[in-house]
Every structure is written in C-alpha cells, then in structure tokens.
Amino acid sequence: MRDLAFAAGPNFRWDASGYKGILIETLYRPTADKWEEANRMARGAIQYFSEQWFPYPYSHATTVEGPIEGMEYPMLTFVPNSPSREEQQWVLAHEFGHEWFPMVVGSNERLYPWMDEGFNTFIDLGNAAKYFAGSPYGDTIEVHPLHLYPDHAVPGAEQPIITKPTEVRDLFWDAYQKPALMMQELRYEVLGKERFDAAFRAYIRAWQFKHPTPSDFFRMIHDESGMDLDWFWRGWIYTTARLDQAIDSVSGGKVYLSNRGTMIMPAELGLTFEDGTQMTVRLPIEMWNLGSRFAYRVPGTKRVTRVELDPRKALPDIDRRNNIWPR
Numbered sequence: 001m002r003d004l005a006f007a008a009g010p011n012f013r014w015d016a017s018g019y020k021g022i023l024i025e026t027l028y029r030p031t032a033d034k035w036e037e038a039n040r041m042a043r044g045a046i047q048y049f050s051e052q053w054f055p056y057p058y059s060h061a062t063t064v065e066g067p068i069e070g071m072e073y074p075m076l077t078f079v080p081n082s083p084s085r086e087e088q089q090w091v092l093a094h095e096f097g098h099e100w101f102p103m104v105v106g107s108n109e110r111l112y113p114w115m116d117e118g119f120n121t122f123i124d125l126g127n128a129a130k131y132f133a134g135s136p137y138g139d140t141i142e143v144h145p146l147h148l149y150p151d152h153a154v155p156g157a158e159q160p161i162i163t164k165p166t167e168v169r170d171l172f173w174d175a176y177q178k179p180a181l182m183m184q185e186l187r188y189e190v191l192g193k194e195r196f197d198a199a200f201r202a203y204i205r206a207w208q209f210k211h212p213t214p215s216d217f218f219r220m221i222h223d224e225s226g227m228d229l230d231w232f233w234r235g236w237i238y239t240t241a242r243l244d245q246a247i248d249s250v251s252g253g254k255v256y257l258s259n260r261g262t263m264i265m266p267a268e269l270g271l272t273f274e275d276g277t278q279m280t281v282r283l284p285i286e287m288w289n290l291g292s293r294f295a296y297r298v299p300g301t302k303r304v305t306r307v308e309l310d311p312r313k314a315l316p317d318i319d320r321r322n323n324i325w326p327r
Contacts, residue, residue, distance in 0.1 A: 002106060005073040007064040015039040019047050022056055028065035032081040034088040035065055041131070045093035048127045049100055052197075054204040057104060063092055072098035086128075086137050093131075094124050105204055106211045113171070114161045114237070115217065118179020121145075125180060145181035149316045152177070158240045162214070181316070182236040189266060189314055190232060190285070191225050199224035231285065235263040245309050246322035248293075255307055255325075259292045261318065270311035273302040280311070 012027040017039055024043045028035040042063055050056045058075045066078025070091045077095035082088035097120040102109045109116035125142045132138025152158065152173035159167075161174055161182070168174045187196040203212075203220040212220075218233055235241040244261035255269065267283040287294045298304055309323040317323060 001074040002103065003073045005071075005076055005078075007066070007076070007078070012064075017043050019043050019056075020050075022046060022058070023060035025060065025062040026064075027062070028081070032065045034081050034083075034085060037085065038063065038065075038079075038088065038092060041089045041092050042096065044131050045096045045127055046099075048130060049097060049123060052126065053123060053201060054100060054104065054208070056099065057208075058099070061096060061099065063095065070095045072096075072103070074099070074103050086132065089131055090124065090128055093127050094120060097121075097124050097127070100204065104209065105207045106209060108211065108213075110165065112162075112214060113165050113175035114179035115212070115214065117175045118161075119183065121176045121180035122183040125184070142184065145177045145184065146314075146316060148173070148177050149181065150318075153240070153242065153316070153318075155240075155242070160239055161237045178236075185236075185265070185315070186221075186229075186232065190229070191227065195225050195227075231264055235265075242318050243316055244319050244322070245315070245317055246319070247307055247309055247325040250304055250307055250325050253298050253301075253304075255296045255298065255304070257287075257294045257296060257309070259288055259294075260322075264288045265315055268310055268312065268314075269296065270308040271298065271304055272306035274305050275302060277302070 007027065009029070011029060013030055015026045015038070017024050024039065024046060026035060026038040026042055028038065042061065046056050046061050060075055062075060063077045063079055065081055067080070068078060069080060071078045072095045079092045079095055082091055100123065101107060101119045102116045107115035128141045129138050132141070152170055157169070159169065159174055161179060163174060165171065165175065187193055191199070199221045202224045203217060206220060207216065218229070222229055239262070241263035242261045243263040243265055245267055246258050246260050248256040248258050250256070257267065264285060266285050267287065269281040269283065271279045271281065281296070283296065307325045310317055
C-alpha cells in the first residue's frame with residue numbers, strides 16, 4: 001500500500017455487498033440522497049475494472065461520503081453527495097478507478113498525472129457507458145473528451161501533456177481529458193480494440209506494484225502491439241500538434257488527400273458513387289510516409305460523386321470544411 005486513511009462518523013448508514021469474495025462497502029449520512037444507489041455503482045465499477053483490465057487485488061473496497069470532490073487511497077475513497085445520478089456514478093467510479101492507477105500500477109502521479117488521472121479517466125469512460133447503456137448519457141459519454149477538444153486545444157494556450165504539472169494552466173485538459181482522448185484514439189482508430197486491450201492489460205500486469213515511467217509504457221505498448229508508435233506519442237504527448245486532414249480534389253478515379261496540420265493519423269474515406277452505392281475505406285498511417293500528400297486510387301470504374309474524410313467524426317480534425325468533396 002502506498003498510503004493510508006480512515007473515516008469516522010456518528011451516524012453513517014452502511015450498505016454492503018460482495019463481488020468474488022471482495023467486500024464492497026458504502027458509508028454515508030442519511031441526508032445523502034444520491035447514495036441509495038451508491039453500493040450498486042461501487043460494485044459495478046469494481047466488477048468492470050476487474051473483468052475488463054485487471055482483477056482487483058484487495059480484500060475490500062470502501063467508499064465514504066466525504067466533504068471533498070473526491071480522493072483516493074488503497075481500498076478507501078471519499079466521494080461527495082453529487083447533484084445528479086450521472087455525476088454521482090462518475091465521481092464514485094473515478095475514485096475507485098484510482099485503485100488501478102496509481103495504487104496497482106504505481107505511476108508517479110505528481111510528475112506524470114496523465115499516467116494516473118488520464119488513464120483512470122479513460123477506463124472510466126467505458127465503465128460509465130456500460131452502467132448507463134441505453135440512455136443518452138451512456139451512449140455518448142465515450143466521445144465527451146473529443147467534444148471538449150475545441151474549447152481546450154487552443155493554439156498558443158494549450159500545453160503538451162508531458163509539461164510539468166506545476167506549470168500547467170489547464171490541468172483538467174492536460175491530465176484528465178486529453179490523455180483519455182489519446183487513449184480512445186489509440187484504441188479505436190490506430191491499434192484496434194482487440195490489439196489495444198491486450199497490450200494495455202499486459203502493461204498493467206507487468207507493472208503491477210511497480211513504478212513505470214512514460215518510456216516503460218511506450219515500450220510495453222510497442223512490444224505487445226508490434227506497431228511503431230513514435231509518431232503517435234510525439235503528436236499527442238510531446239507536442240500540441242493539431243490534425244487537419246483534407247480532400248484537395250477528385251479526378252481521374254483518384255482522391256487527392258493532404259495532411260495540412262502537424263499531427264498525423266490514419267484516415268477513413270466515405271465514398272458515394274453515381275449509382276447511389278457507398279463504400280468506406282480505411283487508410284493506414286503509412287500513407288503519410290512519403291510526405292503530406294497522398295492519392296488514393298478508387299477501385300473499379302464507377303464514378304465517384306461524393307467523398308467525405310472521417311465520416312464517423314472520430315478524429316479531432318480542426319477544420320471539417322475541407323473534409324467533404326464537392327465543397
């Protein structure tokens with residue numbers, strides 16, 4: 001254990017349940033109206049993180065209605081009575097997510113908060129989506145960091161994720177939301193869910209109760225995925241690179257693309273043909289190996305009438321006006 005805390009009160013209500021031999025406890029004052037569901041939220045979080053990423057290693061998991069926004073210790077967290085059910089679940093699960101980062105994987109949260117708060121925020125997204133599945137909140141929470149991008153990734157104001165925390169102006173973005181967005185992009189748009197999940201589980205397993213640095217994380221993901229990701233870390237962690245993929249023109253059965261920003265990412269094209277049929281094409285990162293321009297040759301002889309870059313709007317492209325042809 002890396003830290004120790006306790007709580008005491010004269011009138012706590014105590015709810016308890018179990019998951020695979022783990023005692024899950026919630027303690028709160030009777031006036032905390034959002035805590036009636038807290039034990040179910042706590043059990044759902046411990047179960048999701050255990051089954052998705054790494055088994056919870058301790059004998060019990062206790063959360064207490066506390067006087068602060070949220071704080072974590074091994075086996076014990078403090079969470080306030082929140083204004084809404086969704087926020088209650090998010091904060092409660094987020095504090096329990098810290099049992100994995102940095103309690104199990106002992107990253108240096110003071111020096112590299114993105115490996116602590118960022119990784120935790122990333123795993124929280126999937127947990128919240130599962131807990132509220134079928135609701136508008138649950139079905140959209142995973143894209144929340146992407147929607148925050150325009151307000152926080154401001155040229156001249158944004159700082160690299162690797163910046164010392166004491167010098168960061170927007171810690172909410174640099175430590176929490178941008179690293180979570182980075183991990184989402186790596187999982188869904190670069191490596192693919194299956195390959196990413198296996199690599200991230202291997203990282204947690206290898207560094208349990210040890211103290212990894214960023215280079216340890218980079219090396220582990222590289223070795224497990226088999227993919228050179230230096231370009232990815234450079235764009236997301238060490239710089240404030242921005243993505244601007246564009247369609248320059250379409251002619252002669254070719255789609256002429258350019259990368260007008262300083263960040264590189266794979267590309268996805270949505271093609272519509274004159275007979276109304278459609279096709280989606282995923283282009284790998286290697287398309288940019290020879291420079292910032294690439295010509296994609298459309299297979300077959302059907303005439304293309306419309307092309308859209310990033311049709312799922314999954315990437316943080318800063319100018320979508322040049323993502324559609326014809327303009």
